[in-house]
Amino acid sequence: MSLNKAMLIGNVGKDPEVRYLDGSNGQAKVATFTLATTERYRDRNGETRENTEWHNIVAWRNTADVVEKFVKKGTQVYIEGRIRTRSWDDQTGNKRYTTEIMADTLQLLGKRTDNPAGGQGGYSVPAQQGYSQPVQQPGYAQQPVQHAAPTAAAAVQANLVSEDPGDDLPF
Numbered sequence: 001m002s003l004n005k006a007m008l009i010g011n012v013g014k015d016p017e018v019r020y021l022d023g024s025n026g027q028a029k030v031a032t033f034t035l036a037t038t039e040r041y042r043d044r045n046g047e048t049r050e051n052t053e054w055h056n057i058v059a060w061r062n063t064a065d066v067v068e069k070f071v072k073k074g075t076q077v078y079i080e081g082r083i084r085t086r087s088w089d090d091q092t093g094n095k096r097y098t099t100e101i102m103a104d105t106l107q108l109l110g111k112r113t114d115n116p117a118g119g120q121g122g123y124s125v126p127a128q129q130g131y132s133q134p135v136q137q138p139g140y141a142q143q144p145v146q147h148a149a150p151t152a153a154a155a156v157q158a159n160l161v162s163e164d165p166g167d168d169l170p171f
Contacts (some may be wrong), residue, residue, distance in 0.1 A: 006101050008055060008079045009109065010037040018068045031059045035079060035101075044074035054066040056080075066106055080105035 013034035020027045043049050051168055059067050071077065078101045081103040090096050 004082045006079070006081055006083050008035060008037055008101065009077075010035040010055070010077070012036075012071055012075045012077060013054065015073050016067050016071050027103075029061060029068070031064035031066040031071075032066065033071065035077065044104050055079075056098060056100040057103055058100050063106050065101050070108060071106075075108065076107055076110040078107040079103050080125060094098055104166060129130075 013036050016031045016033035018029060018031045020029055035057050037053050039051045039053070041051075048150065079101060083099060083102045084102050085097055085099045087095055087097045091093055
């Protein structure tokens, strides 16, 4: 068994770059941006020190849509994803490596006024099965909600309850 999971909270370092890739099933959208995470600690002398780590983030399809619409430089986000290292040969023939976080979940954090993306504190994406979308509560960290199509039993139960709201008997 193995696990490859990264969870980051940080600030976007520059405006995301969004590209469209042609494929056999239409166009796929990919967004890339950098994310800064800062660790603060006290050294032996009691002085506060900071260590900032920069992460390369890659978001595909629906997540890239959210990035394109709402993420700008300075936006605070929560990213959940997988770590991937790629290699390539540069122009001089040297082997180069880069490590990226492939974003599976992206949530906007902070207050509405803190978000430089047009003052909107959250995002609204059509619900799709298995797609994670934040619950928008101002001033609180947002939690993912899994959306699924309503079942037939839930629809029947909703109809039974709505037909006779005066009947409060449980049987």
